[in-house]
Amino acid sequence: MTQMTMAGAINRGLRAAMDRDEKVLLMGEDIGQLGGVFRVTDGLWKDFGPDRVMDTPLAESGIVGTAIGMAMRGYRPVIEIQFDGFIFPAYDQITTQLAKMHYRSQGRIQLPVVIRVPFAGGIGAVEHHSESPEALFAHTAGLRAISPATPQDAYDMIQQAIASPDPVLFFEPKARYWDKGEVDADRVDAQLSAEDGASVGTAEMSRGRVARAGTDVTLVAYGPTVRLALQAAEVAGADGTSVEVVDLRSISPLDSATVIRSAKRTGRVVIVHEAPTAYGPGAELSARIAEEAFFHLHAPVLRVGGFHAPYPGSKLEHDYLPNLDRVLDAVDRVMTH
């Protein structure tokens, strides 16, 4: 067990994946000598050279498109999109090409491409640097989308994503990059070194986890909002409300089973994400809970998310984002039933 930041854990995870499989290569803007604008690839260019840590031309569609071609020859490209808001020039390549090639080829062509997206807000950045576009990818079949909330998960899941034969959007909560936590490096290494490692790893990264047990309310979060949910649980607990926190970890597939198990016990669910609420990830979860746990619910499922407005200037982001007060407000509301 070692103490690491989440950024450090991803860095170590990338290194381990590159050591394990020489077909793994990194692509992106400024990921080489600079080590990426968040330094997540720090040191890798020096150790693996510019052929495995490629600074690409400034064109996101080009990055994803050429990565597809490289994956067709057995490479496992791991792309860094510099910021969430800059993934959209690649949207066509991701949704019409990357997502569909396996299907179109009747399974003959696998595209194990990972797209790392530092996402979500809270770091005082300028426009386009704080967005949460995950729902825009989860709706498209053929893609997986996951997001770690702890250094341990970051370390494990980046490697599982790379080992997975499917394309994976890997959403990194950038505001959590510098949070520290203990990381056990051995378990995932053993898992992925085994023969069925890719399958086991893919299954594991697709499952949510109960981050805190509770009995009155289920609070669902992932990535950037897990810490907030745990704080809310703490505060509510002090007020006598027992809150269970589910860290989804995977947005596609959505591990609704874990949530529904919890919802059936608590009968009250609040979903917290930074993405805008309207047509956001919480909508799908709420709909599924209704479909599968309707008669167990004491209260309507509530959502706490970003508003239906562009991400505002950073001076307003604290109020735009779900914050402790808003989460507690929602917990209070479901507890009135």
Added chain:
Amino acid sequence: MTQMTMAGAINRGLRAAMDRDEKVLLMGEDIGQLGGVFRVTDGLWKDFGPDRVMDTPLAESGIVGTAIGMAMRGYRPVIEIQFDGFIFPAYDQITTQLAKMHYRSQGRIQLPVVIRVPFAGGIGAVEHHSESPEALFAHTAGLRAISPATPQDAYDMIQQAIASPDPVLFFEPKARYWDKGEVDADRVDAQLSAEDGASVGTAEMSRGRVARAGTDVTLVAYGPTVRLALQAAEVAGADGTSVEVVDLRSISPLDSATVIRSAKRTGRVVIVHEAPTAYGPGAELSARIAEEAFFHLHAPVLRVGGFHAPYPGSKLEHDYLPNLDRVLDAVDRVMTH
């Protein structure tokens, strides 16, 4: 009142809008001499000339991007995207630029751009020609997204969309292009010729309508599935179940008020759309109904949509799409409660 097909109604609506305001111009691939691959712009090139019916280079991002520039000079570009699956190269321009300019300029810059998208399936087409991407636009603030289900609505709503000061995605259910219906051309003309026409029109196109009254179940649809919903209501009615059909018409904003009014009366809701169910438009509606009508519901809200798979070869589309059997099955299921 005149009999028209939906394609004919849109054609007439475009013509009326171009007559009303010389700043209206059409842009797209093959919309000029050819009249568009669906002939929706038939005859307009001849009558308005190539400067107002512009055949553009083959580049969707370029079309939307240059339309933004033209809108900044007071033009009202109406873009035709040839098929749903080809809108994605323009996704960045639509979501990071078109959607946000009004906000970024503190309201100084309006971009009254309409993007017409022949969408959805059922016409036996090849890949990328049958998709339903509306949820991918409704999640982004700053855009409106509407879809007509009848020739009358097509005629009215295209003109209201063009008159609206906001960018509008106008989703045309291509399988319904040749359906006929009565169209009253005068009402919307009077509306839009009035001083507050743009506001009134925008408000009107944003509202759903009860397409058929009923008391046991609310069936919600829009665009391509409204006819299916009405058929289902017919069949269910013969079996003694009274089905109310709400035609949403607008996906953003979502007219949840109309649905919720109905849901509170019937207590049972089934949502039908062609878009894939997972993370689809129905998720948002279901979540809202839960939030606002929970204690009125007798049964979980159900969704009938496309599956989480790429749109399949046309030989399978009948089974991929919601069809009469699947809708009736869902109606039966909500009726068991």
Added chain:
Amino acid sequence: MDALGPQTDDDLVTLLTRTGERVEHPEFSRYAEDLDAAALRRMWHDMTVVRAFDNEATSLQRQGELGLWVQSLGQEAAQIGSGHAMNGNDFVFPSYREHGVAHTRGVDLPEILRIFRGLQHGAWDAEAHRFHLYTLVIGAHSLHATGYAMAMDRDGLVGTGDPERDGAVVCYFGDGATSQGDVNEAMVFAAVHDAPIVFFVQNNQFAISEPVTRQSRVPLAQRGAGFGIPSVRVDGNDVIACYAVTRWALERARSGGGPVLIEAFTYRMGAHTTSDDPTRYRTRADESYWAERDPIARLDAYLSSQGELPDEAREAVAAESKELGRRTRETVRSWDRPAVATMFDHVYAEPHATVEAERAWFERYERSFADQGVHA
């Protein structure tokens, strides 16, 4: 000539004139030197057979057996000429009209029709034929081709000097595609990485109804130079010249010389697809202008003038075409609708909870009808 507008055909590399005379070209003649009568007959054969297949597919579409068909009519020289210049080390990324190239890569032509009958989206084993699936999103594949070429380079399959080893990528797209951002980004990536790739633009004068002047005011070959990519314009209806320039480009790319762009100046003699109506946007006069430049006719004229197209050869190819037509019809008609549940196959390589749940639901749902005897 008005049919061409501002994009003249003055500077095209030509080795066989439209009346079927061979001419020399200072740079490229030597790349056609190995084409003896037998080789040329082979090309004539391939062009003829592909055209026969193409026409058969068109009538199958008319009969309702296919949802759509995309003709390659008129572009046989560009496709067969370039196709013959490749070898088994090369890898091709077609657009959606490259049936001629498919044929040279060993794809059994009727297989292509699986797509157009609506059975599936991709119809052959891309790796086995070293011929990627068709891509319908204009220009999107140009980036895949570039990435594939970059990967060949990494894999040491370029510039070793070993002809058994060295290969390159050929990427086909149309005049319309040159306007797409992706195609231009592909040139950026290819140039910067010196990728072994030949961008083969079939300028067939139209993107559906739009003449090439809606895409560019200057010849498309000029585009390459802007990215530092050597470019050449070739008479796309001259199969010998198409062969020669592609061979030159491939030798260059395989030996590590980097990307090349070829503009093959040709004409789409048919409609864009069977859904299209070209009478709306082009004249009979233009069509006749190009009919006189038919790529098969001119090779036929040349071979005949040399006494190299004996009646037996004509009869053999006619018989083969007829047989291919019959086999195509039969094959297509024999294809059943796939089992419905196959729509859930291959969405992912590993299980995905949403797909599994929907598949399970669907199977239960289907069974419920079987139980009720409503339908199978």
Added chain:
Amino acid sequence: MDALGPQTDDDLVTLLTRTGERVEHPEFSRYAEDLDAAALRRMWHDMTVVRAFDNEATSLQRQGELGLWVQSLGQEAAQIGSGHAMNGNDFVFPSYREHGVAHTRGVDLPEILRIFRGLQHGAWDAEAHRFHLYTLVIGAHSLHATGYAMAMDRDGLVGTGDPERDGAVVCYFGDGATSQGDVNEAMVFAAVHDAPIVFFVQNNQFAISEPVTRQSRVPLAQRGAGFGIPSVRVDGNDVIACYAVTRWALERARSGGGPVLIEAFTYRMGAHTTSDDPTRYRTRADESYWAERDPIARLDAYLSSQGELPDEAREAVAAESKELGRRTRETVRSWDRPAVATMFDHVYAEPHATVEAERAWFERYERSFADQGVHA
């Protein structure tokens, strides 16, 4: 010179050498003829003031008053030279580093900092200044610029011969941006429509940490030719040459001659932004090479050698810079956080039910705290 790599500076249009001597250019000298000492002093003044502002903003960022700052340091000649070549009929689409151009368009420099203090995303009235908002998504604005130019043409504001009427668009972007599909599509649209637009590429040698050789192996000016757009490379640190080529390009575009591409070869003397650390990817040697080519120093040298920079002029500009610095600090510090509910403003021009519902909820929610006295 190694600092430049394969992209040499041999063929740059130069009218003022790096040591401050004026030289002639066969084509472009005449476009600088109207620059008398007063005009040059004005340019020197503007460059100096903009640099002072830039440095002030950098220190405000260091003090935590701004979230980020993007320096224009080193690019003053390219920006002030081109800016002075424009008139009020022209319309500018900047990227995000064009503070010098903003100044020439009458934008009060401190206003720019509203963006970087996190108050809002756009800070001035684009129409009033005929200077569009900054665009952070690389290259996206190049299409807006092209569409705007197409619209000016439609509106009869091009090629009338009336200098009070004719105008053009100038669109700025960086070397990195040239790789984006959008920028290439902009050239397609501009060329095909003969749009009155000048694409002004500031090749400052870097896209954050990536040297321009990661974007292109050939000079970026060459790109334009591939689209049929006349192009010119200019010494971007030579304010006179930048003025001259931009005037030439603008006169051409305004008179209906169509698009032009200018590559201004310059250097980003500072970091990419205040978040960047250039020591990670470039050498002191390179920085010194370029320090010797400082755009302000060379105009200063020339004017001084001509006796045209008297002490009073220096003192006046120093005082003005100081005052601007003070005003900038004060202004920035005086800006309050906007009212929270403004985040719901201007999402749409007409009411949108989702926004209205969320705004109403938020106001109720905020009031609930007020009621409880928890917070205001």
